[in-house]
Amino acid sequence: MNQIAFLPAREDVLSRRKIIIEDLAELLPAECLVHEARELVPFETDAFISYRRVPLAVALPKTTAQVAAVMKYCHRYKIPVVPRGAGTSLSGGAIPQEDAIVLCLSKMSRILELDYPNRTATVQAGVTNLSISETVGADGFFYAPDPSSQLACTIGGNIGMNSGGAHCLKYGVTTNNLLGVKMVLVDGTIIELGGKHLDAAGYDLLGLVCGSEGQLGIVTEATVRLIAKPEGARPVLFGFPSSEAAGACVADIIGSGIIPVAIEFMDKPAIEICEAFAKAGYPLDVEALLIVEVEGSEAEMDAMLKSIVDIAGRHSVQTVRECQSATEAALIWKGRKSAFGATGRIADYICMDGTVPLSKLSYVLNKTSEITDRFGLRVANVFHAGDGNMHPLILFNANDPEDAAKAEAAGNEILKLCVDAGGCLTGEHGVGIEKRDLMRHQYNDVDLNQQMAVRSAFDDGWILNPSKVFPLEGRPEGRQDA
Amino acid sequence: MNQIAFLPAREDVLSRRKIIIEDLAELLPAECLVHEARELVPFETDAFISYRRVPLAVALPKTTAQVAAVMKYCHRYKIPVVPRGAGTSLSGGAIPQEDAIVLCLSKMSRILELDYPNRTATVQAGVTNLSISETVGADGFFYAPDPSSQLACTIGGNIGMNSGGAHCLKYGVTTNNLLGVKMVLVDGTIIELGGKHLDAAGYDLLGLVCGSEGQLGIVTEATVRLIAKPEGARPVLFGFPSSEAAGACVADIIGSGIIPVAIEFMDKPAIEICEAFAKAGYPLDVEALLIVEVEGSEAEMDAMLKSIVDIAGRHSVQTVRECQSATEAALIWKGRKSAFGATGRIADYICMDGTVPLSKLSYVLNKTSEITDRFGLRVANVFHAGDGNMHPLILFNANDPEDAAKAEAAGNEILKLCVDAGGCLTGEHGVGIEKRDLMRHQYNDVDLNQQMAVRSAFDDGWILNPSKVFPLEGRPEGRQDA
Numbered sequence: 001m002n003q004i005a006f007l008p009a010r011e012d013v014l015s016r017r018k019i020i021i022e023d024l025a026e027l028l029p030a031e032c033l034v035h036e037a038r039e040l041v042p043f044e045t046d047a048f049i050s051y052r053r054v055p056l057a058v059a060l061p062k063t064t065a066q067v068a069a070v071m072k073y074c075h076r077y078k079i080p081v082v083p084r085g086a087g088t089s090l091s092g093g094a095i096p097q098e099d100a101i102v103l104c105l106s107k108m109s110r111i112l113e114l115d116y117p118n119r120t121a122t123v124q125a126g127v128t129n130l131s132i133s134e135t136v137g138a139d140g141f142f143y144a145p146d147p148s149s150q151l152a153c154t155i156g157g158n159i160g161m162n163s164g165g166a167h168c169l170k171y172g173v174t175t176n177n178l179l180g181v182k183m184v185l186v187d188g189t190i191i192e193l194g195g196k197h198l199d200a201a202g203y204d205l206l207g208l209v210c211g212s213e214g215q216l217g218i219v220t221e222a223t224v225r226l227i228a229k230p231e232g233a234r235p236v237l238f239g240f241p242s243s244e245a246a247g248a249c250v251a252d253i254i255g256s257g258i259i260p261v262a263i264e265f266m267d268k269p270a271i272e273i274c275e276a277f278a279k280a281g282y283p284l285d286v287e288a289l290l291i292v293e294v295e296g297s298e299a300e301m302d303a304m305l306k307s308i309v310d311i312a313g314r315h316s317v318q319t320v321r322e323c324q325s326a327t328e329a330a331l332i333w334k335g336r337k338s339a340f341g342a343t344g345r346i347a348d349y350i351c352m353d354g355t356v357p358l359s360k361l362s363y364v365l366n367k368t369s370e371i372t373d374r375f376g377l378r379v380a381n382v383f384h385a386g387d388g389n390m391h392p393l394i395l396f397n398a399n400d401p402e403d404a405a406k407a408e409a410a411g412n413e414i415l416k417l418c419v420d421a422g423g424c425l426t427g428e429h430g431v432g433i434e435k436r437d438l439m440r441h442q443y444n445d446v447d448l449n450q451q452m453a454v455r456s457a458f459d460d461g462w463i464l465n466p467s468k469v470f471p472l473e474g475r476p477e478g479r480q481d482a
Numbered sequence: 483m484n485q486i487a488f489l490p491a492r493e494d495v496l497s498r499r500k501i502i503i504e505d506l507a508e509l510l511p512a513e514c515l516v517h518e519a520r521e522l523v524p525f526e527t528d529a530f531i532s533y534r535r536v537p538l539a540v541a542l543p544k545t546t547a548q549v550a551a552v553m554k555y556c557h558r559y560k561i562p563v564v565p566r567g568a569g570t571s572l573s574g575g576a577i578p579q580e581d582a583i584v585l586c587l588s589k590m591s592r593i594l595e596l597d598y599p600n601r602t603a604t605v606q607a608g609v610t611n612l613s614i615s616e617t618v619g620a621d622g623f624f625y626a627p628d629p630s631s632q633l634a635c636t637i638g639g640n641i642g643m644n645s646g647g648a649h650c651l652k653y654g655v656t657t658n659n660l661l662g663v664k665m666v667l668v669d670g671t672i673i674e675l676g677g678k679h680l681d682a683a684g685y686d687l688l689g690l691v692c693g694s695e696g697q698l699g700i701v702t703e704a705t706v707r708l709i710a711k712p713e714g715a716r717p718v719l720f721g722f723p724s725s726e727a728a729g730a731c732v733a734d735i736i737g738s739g740i741i742p743v744a745i746e747f748m749d750k751p752a753i754e755i756c757e758a759f760a761k762a763g764y765p766l767d768v769e770a771l772l773i774v775e776v777e778g779s780e781a782e783m784d785a786m787l788k789s790i791v792d793i794a795g796r797h798s799v800q801t802v803r804e805c806q807s808a809t810e811a812a813l814i815w816k817g818r819k820s821a822f823g824a825t826g827r828i829a830d831y832i833c834m835d836g837t838v839p840l841s842k843l844s845y846v847l848n849k850t851s852e853i854t855d856r857f858g859l860r861v862a863n864v865f866h867a868g869d870g871n872m873h874p875l876i877l878f879n880a881n882d883p884e885d886a887a888k889a890e891a892a893g894n895e896i897l898k899l900c901v902d903a904g905g906c907l908t909g910e911h912g913v914g915i916e917k918r919d920l921m922r923h924q925y926n927d928v929d930l931n932q933q934m935a936v937r938s939a940f941d942d943g944w945i946l947n948p949s950k951v952f953p954l955e956g957r958p959e960g961r962q963d964a
Contacts, residue, residue, distance in 0.1 A: 117841035196839040207689030228739020257710020357678040359599035453939040
C-alpha cells in the first residue's frame with residue numbers, strides 16, 4: 001500500500017491511476033482486479049449506451065470484506081466509485097467515469113440460504129434475478145419481480161433501481177419483496193438493514209436504500225421474499241380497435257378492484273414488431289393488445305376472467321383469445337419480454353420509462369403520438385399497463401445526429417408529459433444519467449435539497465456513483481464536478 | 483408577534499411560555515390554540531400512560547398553512563414540537579415534554595378526494611383510520627391496515643408508526659398502502675412525496691417518512707391505496723392442545739406459501755379474558771387458538787380452508803369451527819380486537835410488540851413463559867401470528883412499585899429475546915419512549931449513527947419529537963438534553 005497521505009492530483013492522471021491500481025492490487029486477489037485497456041472495454045458503458053467512458057480500473061470482489069477494503073481505500077483518497085451488477089441499466093446507472101473505479105459485484109453470485117419456513121432466500125448481490133426462481137422453482141416457490149433482463153440482471157442492480165417487471169402488478173416491485181440487506185457504507189463499515197422479520201425498529205433505511213442507485217452504500221447481500229407458485233396461470237389476449245379503448249379498459253379493470261397478475265399493453269407497431277420476432281400468435285388486425293394474466297385454480301381463473309371479459313366488452317373488444325397450452329403461454333410471454341430486442345432489430349430506439357395514474361393512460365398515449373408525430377418520428381408502445389408504467393420506444397436512426405437529437409427531445413417532452421399528468425419520470429429503470437436533468441421538472445429546489453441532504457448523510461464526499469440521479473447544477477458546494 | 487431575536491432562556495420558564503403562547507395566538511385562530519391548565523390535561527400522555535408531562539401549549543391547526551406557520555416559528559426559536567394524532571400510541575410516541583408544544587392534527591379530519599379509477603383516497607392527517615373504510619365501503623372498497631385502535635387512531639399517527647393490524651398479513655402494513663404525503667418540513671417548507679403513480683424518481687423519501695415517528699416532518703395530507711372488498715370473508719377457529727403446536731402450525735401454513743387474510747393467535751389466558759368480555763364462542767377447552775380468516779368466492783375460501791385444515795391436522799388440532807353467520811364473524815373479531823381493553827378490566831398490563839421470524843414462533847413463546855414465570859408474573863399472548871408480530875401482555879399490579887419494576891424488566895427481556903431470535907423490537911407500535919434504550923440491543927453504533935445522520939438531514943436541531951426513538955446517550959453533541 002502506498003502509505004502516502006495524498007494521491008497525485010487528478011490532473012496528473014497517469015501516475016494517479018498507476019498508484020491506485022497498485023494499491024487495489026494489495027487489497028484484492030489478482031483475478032479480482034481489471035485494469036488493462038482491452039479488459040476494461042466491457043465496463044465502458046451499460047445497456048443505455050449513450051456514451052462510453054473508460055474507468056481507472058474495475059474491482060471484482062468476491063467477499064463483503066473485499067468490498068469494505070476497497071471502499072475504505074476509495075473513501076480515504078476520495079476516489080469516485082461506480083457500483084455495477086450486470087450492466088443492464090437502461091438509464092445509464094452503471095456508466096463509469098474516467099476518474100472512477102468500477103465496483104462490479106458479479107463475482108458475488110452465490111445463493112447463501114434458502115429458508116422455506118420463513119419463505120426467504122439470502123443471496124449475494126451478484127446473483128442474477130432469474131437464478132433465484134430457478135433454484136427454488138422445484139420446491140414450489142419463485143421470486144416475484146421479473147424485469148425483462150432477468151436472465152442477466154443482478155439482485156444488487158435490481159435493489160439499486162427498485163426494478164419491476166410484468167408480474168409486479170400483483171406482487172409489487174423490488175422494494176415490496178426485499179426484507180434485508182448487508183451493505184458496505186462509504187467508509188468501509190458494514191451494516192445490516194432489515195432481516196427475516198416484519199418492520200424495522202427506528203427508521204426504514206432498507207426502504208430508502210432500495211432505489212437509491214448505489215449512492216448510499218454497496219449492497220453485498222440481500223434477503224428476499226419467496227412466493228408460492230400459483231396452482232395455474234393463464235395469459236389471455238384482448239385485441240382492441242384503438243389504444244384509447246385498451247387504455248380505458250385497463251383503468252376500468254383496476255378501478256373495479258380486480259388485480260390480475262399482469263396487464264401488458266402493446267400498440268399496433270409493437271404488436272407487429274414482436275409478432276415478427278416471436279411468432280406468438282398476436283392478432284394483427286387490432287390497433288392495441290392487452291396481455292392479461294390471471295392465476296390460481298381453474299375456478300378462480302375462470303371467475304376473474306369472466307369479470308375482465310365483461311369489462312372489455314364495454315370497451316369494444318374485438319378479440320379475446322385464451323391460450324390453449326403451456327407452450328402457447330410461454331410464446332406469448334417470450335414475445336412480450338423480447339420487445340426491446342425485437343425493436344432493436346429494425347431500428348435504433350430509446351425507451352422511456354414514465355409512469356402515470358391509470359386514469360390518465362389514454363390521454364398520455366394520445367399526447368405521446370402527437371409529440372412523436374410532430375417530430376416526424378415513429379413510436380411503439382409496449383408496457384406494464386396495470387401499473388401505469390409506460391415504455392414508449394422512440395425509433396430513430398442513430399447515424400443521423402439530427403434524428404438522434406429529435407428522438408431525445410421527443411423523449412424529454414414525453415417524460416414531462418407524464419409528470420404533468422400527475423405521474424413520475426421513472427417506473428423501474430431509475431434516473432441514472434438519462435433523467436438527472438429532468439429531475440428539476442419533477443421536483444423543486446426544496447425537494448431536491450432534501451434528497452441531496454439524505455445522500456450527504458450517507459456519503460458526505462459524494463464519491464458513490466456521483467454523476468447520477470441529481471442535476472449537476474444546484475448540487476452542494478464542491479459536489480458539482482462529478 | 484414578538485419581534486425579538488431570542489426568547490427568554492429555558493430556565494425562565496414562565497415568561498418564555500407566556501411569549502410563546504402570545505406568538506402562537508397570532509399564528510392560529512383562537513379555537514386552534516390550547517394553553518389553560520385544565521385544557522392541557524388530555525394532552526399530558528397517550529395510550530402508553532407511563533407518565534404525564536404538561537406541554538407548553540397545544541396547537542390544533544386546521545390547515546397545512548397553519549402547520550407551516552407554527553413550524554417556521556418553532557424552528558426559528560428552537561422550540562421542541564411533539565406531533566400528535568389521537569394519542570393512541572402504545573409506545574409513548576405522543577407523550578409531550580414540558581418545554582415543547584404539542585402539534586395535534588385532529589382538527590384536520592377531512593377526506594379530500596376519492597379517486598376510484600386510480601383506487602386512491604386523499605385525506606387530511608387527522609382523519610381516523612376506520613372512517614376511510616366507512617366512507618368508501620358502500621362503493622365496494624376499503625383501506626386495509628386495521629390497527630385495533632382504528633376507531634380512534636388517525637392516518638397521520640399510522641404513518642408515523644407504520645401501523646399494522648390483523649389483516650396486514652395479506653395486505654401489508656401502512657407503508658405498503660401509502661402512495662403519497664404532503665409534509666411540512668421542520669422550517670415550515672411544504673413538500674409533497676409520492677403521488678398516485680408507481681415508484682418515485684430519486685430516493686424513496688416517502689418510505690423513509692413512514693415509520694419515522696414524526697421526526698422528519700409533519701405529515702398533513704396522505705394519499706392511500708383503496709382495495710376492493712372481497713366477495714366474502716370467513717374467520718375460522720382452530721383450537722390446539724399447546725401453544726407450541728399452534729405456533730408450529732402457523733409456520734407451516736405460511737411456509738407452504740398460503741397467505742390467508744389474517745392468522746391471529748391467543749393462548750389460554752387470552753382466550754379466557756376475551757371470551758369473558760365478548761362471548762365470541764371461543765373454545766375454552768384448548769390451550770391455544772388460531773383465528774384464521776380466508777376470503778374470496780365460496781370456492782376459493784373452501785379450497786384454501788381445505789389446505790389449512792390439512793396442515794392443522796398435522797399439528798394435533800382439537801377443534802375446527804367455521805362461523806355460521808356474519809353476526810358470529812363480527813363477534814369473533816370483536817373478541818380479538820378488544821383483547822387489550824378486556825385485559826385492562828382484570829389487571830394492569832404492559833403490551834410488548836416484538837416481531838420474530840415465523841420459524842422461531844414456538845421457541846419464543848416458550849421462552850416468554852419461562853421469563854414471566856421466573857419473575858412470578860402472569861402473561862397473556864394475543865397477536866398477529868402470521869406476521870410473527872407478538873404481543874405478550876404482561877399482567878401486574880400498577881399500585882405495587884416492585885411488581886411494576888418486575889413487569890418492565892420481564893418486558894425488556896422478552897424484547898431482547900425477540901431480537902436475539904433474529905427479530906425486531908417492534909412490529910407496529912413504534913419505538914417511541916418505551917423502547918428507545920433497547921435500540922442499543924438491536925443496533926450497534928454504526929447503525930444508530932447512520933439513522934441519526936438521516937434524522938439530522940431533515941431536522942438538524944432535533945426539535946421534532948426529540949425524546950423519542952434514539953437512546954439519550956450517544957446522540958450527536960447538543961442533542962442529548964431533549
